[in-house]
Amino acid sequence: MSTTVLETQTALDQALQASTAPRHKSSVEVTDYNNRQTVGKITVDNPKMVCRDVDVFYGAKQAIKKVGLDIGANEVIAFIGPSGCGKSTFLRCLNRMNDTIASCRVTGQIMLDNEDIYAKEIDVVQLRARVGMVFQKPNPFPKSIYENIAYGPRIHGMVNTKAELDELVHDSLERAGLIKEVEKRMQEPGTSLSGGQQQRLCIARAIAVNPEVILMDEPCSALDPIATAKIEELIDELRENYTIVIVTHSMQQAARVSQRTAYFHLGDLIEIGDTDQIFTNPRHKLTEDYITGRFG
Amino acid sequence: MNKPATGSATPPPSRNIKAIVHQNLARRRAAERRFRGYGLVAITLGLAFVVLMFGNIISKGLPAFWQTYIQVPITFDSTVLDPQGARDPQALANADYATLVRAGMRQLFPHVEGRLPLRALGGLISSDAAYELQRRIQDQPELLGSTQEVWLLASAAVDTFFKGNIDRTLPEAERPIKDNQIEWLDKLKTSGKIEKQFNAVLFQSGDSREPEQAGIRGALMGSFFTLLVTFLLSFPIGVATAVYLEEFAPKNRWTDIIEVNINNLAAVPSIVFGLLGLAVFINFFGLPRSAPLVGGLVLSLMTLPVIIIAGRAALTSVPPSIREAALGMGASKLQMVGHHVLPLAMPGMLTGSIIGMARALGESAPLLMIGMVAFIVDVPKNFLDPATVLPVQIYLWSDLPERAFVERTSAAIMVLLAFMILMNGLAILLRKRFERRW
Numbered sequence: 001m002s003t004t005v006l007e008t009q010t011a012l013d014q015a016l017q018a019s020t021a022p023r024h025k026s027s028v029e030v031t032d033y034n035n036r037q038t039v040g041k042i043t044v045d046n047p048k049m050v051c052r053d054v055d056v057f058y059g060a061k062q063a064i065k066k067v068g069l070d071i072g073a074n075e076v077i078a079f080i081g082p083s084g085c086g087k088s089t090f091l092r093c094l095n096r097m098n099d100t101i102a103s104c105r106v107t108g109q110i111m112l113d114n115e116d117i118y119a120k121e122i123d124v125v126q127l128r129a130r131v132g133m134v135f136q137k138p139n140p141f142p143k144s145i146y147e148n149i150a151y152g153p154r155i156h157g158m159v160n161t162k163a164e165l166d167e168l169v170h171d172s173l174e175r176a177g178l179i180k181e182v183e184k185r186m187q188e189p190g191t192s193l194s195g196g197q198q199q200r201l202c203i204a205r206a207i208a209v210n211p212e213v214i215l216m217d218e219p220c221s222a223l224d225p226i227a228t229a230k231i232e233e234l235i236d237e238l239r240e241n242y243t244i245v246i247v248t249h250s251m252q253q254a255a256r257v258s259q260r261t262a263y264f265h266l267g268d269l270i271e272i273g274d275t276d277q278i279f280t281n282p283r284h285k286l287t288e289d290y291i292t293g294r295f296g
Numbered sequence: 297m298n299k300p301a302t303g304s305a306t307p308p309p310s311r312n313i314k315a316i317v318h319q320n321l322a323r324r325r326a327a328e329r330r331f332r333g334y335g336l337v338a339i340t341l342g343l344a345f346v347v348l349m350f351g352n353i354i355s356k357g358l359p360a361f362w363q364t365y366i367q368v369p370i371t372f373d374s375t376v377l378d379p380q381g382a383r384d385p386q387a388l389a390n391a392d393y394a395t396l397v398r399a400g401m402r403q404l405f406p407h408v409e410g411r412l413p414l415r416a417l418g419g420l421i422s423s424d425a426a427y428e429l430q431r432r433i434q435d436q437p438e439l440l441g442s443t444q445e446v447w448l449l450a451s452a453a454v455d456t457f458f459k460g461n462i463d464r465t466l467p468e469a470e471r472p473i474k475d476n477q478i479e480w481l482d483k484l485k486t487s488g489k490i491e492k493q494f495n496a497v498l499f500q501s502g503d504s505r506e507p508e509q510a511g512i513r514g515a516l517m518g519s520f521f522t523l524l525v526t527f528l529l530s531f532p533i534g535v536a537t538a539v540y541l542e543e544f545a546p547k548n549r550w551t552d553i554i555e556v557n558i559n560n561l562a563a564v565p566s567i568v569f570g571l572l573g574l575a576v577f578i579n580f581f582g583l584p585r586s587a588p589l590v591g592g593l594v595l596s597l598m599t600l601p602v603i604i605i606a607g608r609a610a611l612t613s614v615p616p617s618i619r620e621a622a623l624g625m626g627a628s629k630l631q632m633v634g635h636h637v638l639p640l641a642m643p644g645m646l647t648g649s650i651i652g653m654a655r656a657l658g659e660s661a662p663l664l665m666i667g668m669v670a671f672i673v674d675v676p677k678n679f680l681d682p683a684t685v686l687p688v689q690i691y692l693w694s695d696l697p698e699r700a701f702v703e704r705t706s707a708a709i710m711v712l713l714a715f716m717i718l719m720n721g722l723a724i725l726l727r728k729r730f731e732r733r734w
């Protein structure tokens with residue numbers, strides 16, 4: 001079984017390297033990149049973010065290869081794929097967190113509401129206020145719960161009075177479904193919460209600045225099933241107001257929370273489509289291998 | 297043995313493995329025991345040396361915290377102090393107080409006659425006694441004309457004798473205290489007019505040629521001003537450098553060179569910094585010699601690398617997840633550092649700085665080069681007054697043969713060690729108090 005996978009992989013790689021033909025415009029069903037195809041429709045009707053020809057290099061090593069996809073407004077899109085395939089790397093391009101890695105270079109086009117986020121006149125500080133992020137490991141600031149939430153609004157100057165700030169903090173915690181648990185202990189350190197509570201605190205912190213897009217990198221990987229269920233529920237609610245991109249290793253989770261799914265493999269975007277279709281009827285051999293558990 | 301060739305690949309019977317393991321086990325245990333033995337011996341030796349050092353210093357230095365005083369009836373005779381009767385403070389200040397002391401002593405021992413015995417009698421009291429009386433009159437002019445019992449500082453020889461450090465069985469010529477003086481002292485003792493009191497002089501006055509009048513206040517103030525300059529310079533510069541190098545500077549050849557140089561600077565012998573300070577601050581910039589300002593500058597040069605290295609270590613120990621969280625919230629790099637990284641790294645930086653400062657406090661070699669080794673009686677009042685520092689004072693006193701100075705040397709070492717322990721304790725406290733909270 002493992003030999004099949006290996007063969008498929010090498011065949012694909014060879015195909016990728018051999019060809020130098022110009023790539024065609026993205027098509028409806030199959031996007032053809034230099035002989036390699038992204039199976040599925042990469043565009044959506046009302047895109048929030050549009051990515052085209054995104055290449056990411058760590059030094060000389062290419063981690064993302066000519067990836068193009070749309071992220072629709074108010075949808076939850078899941079990135080899945082085997083470890084090391086570049087999901088996190090691609091996700092971090094969307095709010096330019098990769099800028100902080102000296103060796104990392106991003107080329108191509110990523111648009112947020114028709115604005116190139118890598119354009120010179122874009123301020124990353126403002127961009128990250130619009131595209132928030134929740135990390136794999138809960139990372140609350142070692143400050144009080146209140147301060148954790150208040151930090152973002154404060155540095156962005158979103159509130160003027162203490163009363164406004166109090167309300168915003170309360171509201172964010174409420175939307176993150178955490179308010180009942182922390183109402184009485186706002187001044188305790190955020191790190192004193194349980195792992196799942198900490199992660200919801202991080203989500204509350206992200207939505208406190210009212211972003212348009214929220215990026216989540218395996219937000220539940222450090223949590224137990226109950227805490228995970230809470231977060232998934234939360235993601236479902238947040239979809240009403242936000243666009244959410246989630247990286248996950250759990251197929252079930254992708255199937256539960258997302259509307260669209262993108263499958264990455266060794267830096268390539270192999271297949272993208274409605275979550276239902278990807279999980280019930282994958283059209284690419286690699287996707288099928290992965291979701292049926294024969295791989296990764 | 298007669299198994300086929302392929303059989304050799306099969307593992308030997310388990311009985312053998314057990315035996316081999318058992319054999320090795322004994323060896324391993326023996327090695328471990330030996331190693332623990334070495335460790336114990338090393339620790340015992342180390343502790344023994346520490347105990348020896350402390351025991352020696354404390355046994356020598358403790359007596360210096362008490363000083364011998366003699367109670368003398370002093371008549372503040374206005375015909376001596378104020379012949380004009382004008383009560384002019386200037387004239388009062390310059391009056392002949394030594395006569396009062398001599399008169400007081402004669403009153404104690406009225407039968408002493410002759411120039412030499414009288415001189416020996418006066419020699420029991422320190423020359424500081426006259427100044428003491430002058431200070432009293434200055435503070436309370438109404439004492440004029442009255443007679444008071446005053447505790448006067450005894451001379452160093454008397455102090456040494458009274459502390460039992462002079463053998464009275466020695467031939468008279470070989471001891472600083474003569475037979476008639478011993479007789480007087482014994483009388484004083486039986487009448488309770490001589491006693492040891494807390495040695496406030498040690499903490500109140502500067503250096504002196506007379507051991508009973510010598511104190512460490514000058515050196516303490518010198519150390520204080522020097523360290524203040526050192527801290528004010530090296531802490532902000534060190535922290536700023538560490539933050540810049542760790543958080544902002546690009547990682548390239550230049551920053552590598554800077555880093556290597558900083559690490560090398562930390563290992564440069566301190567006397568070299570003294571030479572540098574002499575050449576740059578005194579000869580080139582023309583700053584005064586012996587000044588705490590220059591001492592502080594020199595010690596800053598020495599302490600900076602330590603603070604920078606400790607600061608960078610403290611910064612790297614802040615987990616990257618905190619940085620990502622801040623950046624992910626849209627904080628600028630400066631905000632990330634200022635709001636999150638620096639506060640978390642601060643205890644570590646402070647700890648490093650305090651340890652650096654403690655090292656600077658104990659440093660003497662570079663200060664010798666810039667002239668902070670002079671004999672300075674006055675207590676320095678600012679950064680430009682000539683001064684010396686505690687370790688240099690110790691060095692100076694350790695050269696003097698008088699028993700009283702030997703005592704004071706150890707006492708000064710005790711004070712220095714106390715400050716060191718205090719500073720290191722503070723560093724440990726900080727470290728414990730702000731143990732990582734993430």
Ligand SMILES: Nc1ncnc2c1ncn2[C@@H]1O[C@H](COP(=O)(O)OP(=O)(O)OP(=O)(O)O)[C@@H](O)[C@H]1O
Binds near residue numbers: 081088101103
């Ligand atoms: N900072 C970095 N410097 C150099 N290479 C990196 C860096 N971060 C990631 N990579 C490389 O880029 C590739 C993609 O990494 P990425 O973290 O995006 O994978 P991933 O899909 O998120 O994996 P996982 O599911 O394990 O989190 C990997 O081969 C990884 O080794």
Ligand SMILES: [Mg+2]
Binds near residue numbers: 087088089217
């Ligand atoms: Mg990842």
